[in-house]
Amino acid sequence: MTQISIIIPCYNVAPYIDRCLESLVYQTIGIENLQIICVDDASTDTTYDRLLAWEAKYPESIAVIHCDKNRRQGAARNLAIEYADSPYITYVDSDDWIDLNCLKIMYNVAVKTGAEMVTCGHVRDFGRQPTPSTTTDPDFQFREIRICSEEMRAEQIRFTSAEPQVWGRLIKRQFILENNLLFPEEVTYEDNLWCGMLSCKIEHYCKLELPLYHYFVNENSTILASDSLHHIDFLTVQLLKWDYMVSNGYHEEYSDAVEFDFLHNCYLDFLKLICLRYSTPQYSLFRLLQETVRDRINSVENNKYYDQGFTEFQKLLLGFIYLNVTKEDFANMAQLIQKNGI
Numbered sequence: 001m002t003q004i005s006i007i008i009p010c011y012n013v014a015p016y017i018d019r020c021l022e023s024l025v026y027q028t029i030g031i032e033n034l035q036i037i038c039v040d041d042a043s044t045d046t047t048y049d050r051l052l053a054w055e056a057k058y059p060e061s062i063a064v065i066h067c068d069k070n071r072r073q074g075a076a077r078n079l080a081i082e083y084a085d086s087p088y089i090t091y092v093d094s095d096d097w098i099d100l101n102c103l104k105i106m107y108n109v110a111v112k113t114g115a116e117m118v119t120c121g122h123v124r125d126f127g128r129q130p131t132p133s134t135t136t137d138p139d140f141q142f143r144e145i146r147i148c149s150e151e152m153r154a155e156q157i158r159f160t161s162a163e164p165q166v167w168g169r170l171i172k173r174q175f176i177l178e179n180n181l182l183f184p185e186e187v188t189y190e191d192n193l194w195c196g197m198l199s200c201k202i203e204h205y206c207k208l209e210l211p212l213y214h215y216f217v218n219e220n221s222t223i224l225a226s227d228s229l230h231h232i233d234f235l236t237v238q239l240l241k242w243d244y245m246v247s248n249g250y251h252e253e254y255s256d257a258v259e260f261d262f263l264h265n266c267y268l269d270f271l272k273l274i275c276l277r278y279s280t281p282q283y284s285l286f287r288l289l290q291e292t293v294r295d296r297i298n299s300v301e302n303n304k305y306y307d308q309g310f311t312e313f314q315k316l317l318l319g320f321i322y323l324n325v326t327k328e329d330f331a332n333m334a335q336l337i338q339k340n341g342i
Contacts, residue, residue, distance in 0.1 A: 002035040002061075004103055005084035005173065007091050009076035011041040014050055016095035016216065019127075021054050023097035023214075025061070029104035035086050036062045038094075039076035042069055047094075074183030074190035077166075081176065089173050091166045095216045096125075102212040105140065106170040109206050113144055117198075117205040118170045119163075122213035142208045154257040156199040157250065158305065160241075160265065166191040168213040175201075184240055187233040192265065196241040200250055231277050232285070235292065238266035242296060259297050260305045267293050267321065268314060272342045281334035283327045293321050313340060 006024060010017060021038075025031050036058075040048045051064045065079060077091060088110060092098065106118045147153055166183075175181075179201040183190045242262055245251045251258045267289060274285045300306060300318045310318065313336075320333065 002086045003029070003033040003107060004088045004090060004170065005035040005037060005080075005086040006103075007077055007080040007084065007089065008036070008038045008094050009041055009073040009080075010038055010043065010047050010051060010094040011070060011073075011076075012043045012045045012047055013094040014043075014046045016127075016218075017047060017050050018054075020092065020094050020097050021062075023100065024092070025054075025058060026100055027098075027103045028101050029107060031058065031061050034061055034103070035084065037065065037080045037083055038062065039065045039080050040067060041071065041073070041076045042067050071186050072188060072190065074187065074194075075185035078182050078185065081173075081182070084173060087173055088170050089176060090170045093167055093216075095218050096167065097214045097216075099212045099214070103170070105210065105212065106208065109142055109208065110170055110172075113204075113206055115144065115204050115206045116172050116175045116202060118142075118208065119205065120168050120208040120213055121211040122168050122215050123211045124217050125214040126217050140208065140210050142206045144204075144206050146204050147202060150253070153200075154254045156202065157196075157245075157254050158257040158260050158309075160192075160196045160199045160261050164192045164195045164265065166194055167215070184237060187236055188230045189234045189237045192234070192237045193241045193244065196261070197244060200245075200248070228277070231273055234270050234273055235266070235285075235289065238262065238270065239292070242266075256304045259303055260309055262296065263293070263300065263303070263318060264309075268317065268342050271317060272337060275334040275337040281331065281338075283330045286325070286330050290321055290325070297321075314342065317342065 008020065013020075017038075021036070024034065024036055027034065038051045038054075040051055048064075048066060051062075055062045055064045063083060065083065067076065067079070081089070088107065090103070090106075102120065106120055109115070110118045147156060179197070181194060181197055181201070183194050242251075242258075245258045270289055271286065274289070275281045300321065303309075306315075317333070317337075320329075325333070
């Protein structure tokens with residue numbers, strides 16, 4: 001029986017998929033302990049052919065699933081979980097890769113502590129190294145965290161936006177299934193909702209500081225694309241997360257934490273997106289964002305995390321939620337964001 005199922009959504013990644021899979025089949029934990037599930041999400045390049053070649057080379061360890069219709073990463077991951085049969089799950093993006101000791105280190109921590117999840121650090125990598133580096137330090141440190149109070153749960157929810165990615169985590173499969181941690185489908189930015197749900201459910205996890213995951217800074221990626229309509233999905237996913245928090249009682253119990261996350265992740269992050277990912281900052285999207293936040297949050301300054309949780313510049317931007325902002329005002333705001341960031 002394998003110990004870890006690795007789920008990889010793949011769409012038009014022919015230039016990168018070999019590097020990704022090479023870092024997996026040579027893991028020091030041993031390929032015999034791995035189930036590698038690659039979901040080809042209706043690629044139009046040679047990705048599917050490359051995946052089939054890897055499957056033919058490692059038929060006992062690599063399974064390729066082909067989709068006739070592209071339904072984005074969330075649907076691909078949901079499909080793959082139905083095939084996963086290992087006690088632990090990890091997600092890897094198809095243009096990224098991991099250190100050769102990554103899964104062995106994370107698995108040993110998971111088994112030693114019994115944690116529901118183990119996370120590792122990452123590096124932003126431009127792909128200049130021909131092969132993955134290998135971490136050999138035997139004295140690595142990790143933090144073990146147990147959510148044992150309402151204050152700690154609130155902090156988990158409040159900082160959902162700090163690590164809104166699905167990769168770099170080793171998670172018990174049973175924990176995923178029991179808590180129905182599935183992804184929204186046919187949208188981008190799907191991991192924002194998934195991480196929000198995770199923050200409400202996780203009880204026991206470990207954080208490794210080792211940068212074992214290589215996040216490839218891909219200028220052609222969906223997230224970095226300019227002037228694309230799919231960026232509006234970011235707002236859609238934030239609303240799905242808000243609805244999840246409300247319908248499951250988390251907003252009632254942790255209102256300040258939920259609203260802090262919404263202000264930080266939805267308002268400030270989407271504001272940055274519409275100012276930086278479009279050649280002309282989108283005033284109409286800002287007005288939509290204003291109305292979206294106004295409908296859900298009556299006051300920003302009454303939030304108990306307001307004083308310490310936001311910078312002075314962020315507080316200035318939050319103030320625009322309730323003002324009548326003209327197109328000229330927004331253009332000036334966008335220039336400040338482009339100059340200073342958020």
